[in-house]
Amino acid sequence: MTLIAETKSVERIFGRGAAAVRALQGVEMHVEKGRLLVLKGRSGSGKTTLLNLLGGLDRPTSGSVYFEGREIGKLPDHARTKIRKKHMGFIFQSFGLLPLMSAAENVEFGLRLSGASAATWKERVGESLDFVGLSKRAQHRPFEMSGGEQQRCAIARAIASRPTLLLADEPTAELDSKTGLQISRLFRRLVDEGEMSIVMTTHDPGVMEVADDVYELEDGRIKTVRGSR
Template structure:
């Protein structure tokens, strides 16, 4: 099985001197094609930092991060942005939806940023909203939707451009257990049917049950 992403001896330190905090302390991991991988650990264990490095949102202090064989930490900001927009999807705990846009407009906005041709927008939006079960809420704005519906909208926006790698930070943290289970099953379906890999951080046992692998971080290291 081929590797979509990989970290080699990655360290990430914030601050300098006596005030320096080492968030990651030499992490080695691989994300395989068609894999749902979960990162778990206590708050401050380095989960979100590792997710940001995999997505090219940050650079390691030491070590290397690869995406599809390219060391993304060595690329320019412009090139990393281009890769993120075309090949990655991001889902944040806060949903990150634009409040004055409808569900369909939020998804379309993601396609605009990704550089998808305008001729494909309508069909891609329809497909994405239908996949997450939000077709009937297409013209509703975020404040008119429940938390679970907002999260499904965020997922639709993230997958509409058909990313190779989807990164999700605590995607079910603000949801009730029933909705969280629905979302975790949706992630499993994305991997099985969507030809993508997913890495997510979570404390949710329901999400871990549908994962292919679970890595636990402690003090900036993956526990053996």
């Protein structure tokens, strides 16, 4: 078993004194290489907070967060940013596409931010759009695409830099059930064929069906852990 990410006794507290909110309490989890892990739970259970810690977007109040054996929770901002750009991809339910750029330009923009060599941009843009089935929509801008196509474009942008870890926050929340199922299967392909590790938050039972591991959170704690594969 190769660990990509891990948390040990993680707590995250927002605010101070009587107004303090314990978003995470003593969370222990690990993300294995080449697996799709789902974080489930009600709104406010701590899913997004945990995802942000895994991605180095936030620091734990106490405990440790590791990425590829390196404790990232205590690194300075510039060091965490460097790790995110080079080794991680992010997908959000709001898509986050730049409206005046075509699908291909949005993917290329992601590569520019990651620091990938300019010599690889054209090939990687093409490969990524082809993988998500958007080759024929490469020159279309977001407003010319459906919600499902926009989310696939966001996925293409996130995977173009070939990240080790892909983090997705409610990626199917704004999609209808049929499109959500297509996106779920696409994530499964990314793990099986793209050799990525994926952690995503979701309420979608269709996503959970294709997951390898499911962590259920309740009031900031891990309530149950299920390995399905």
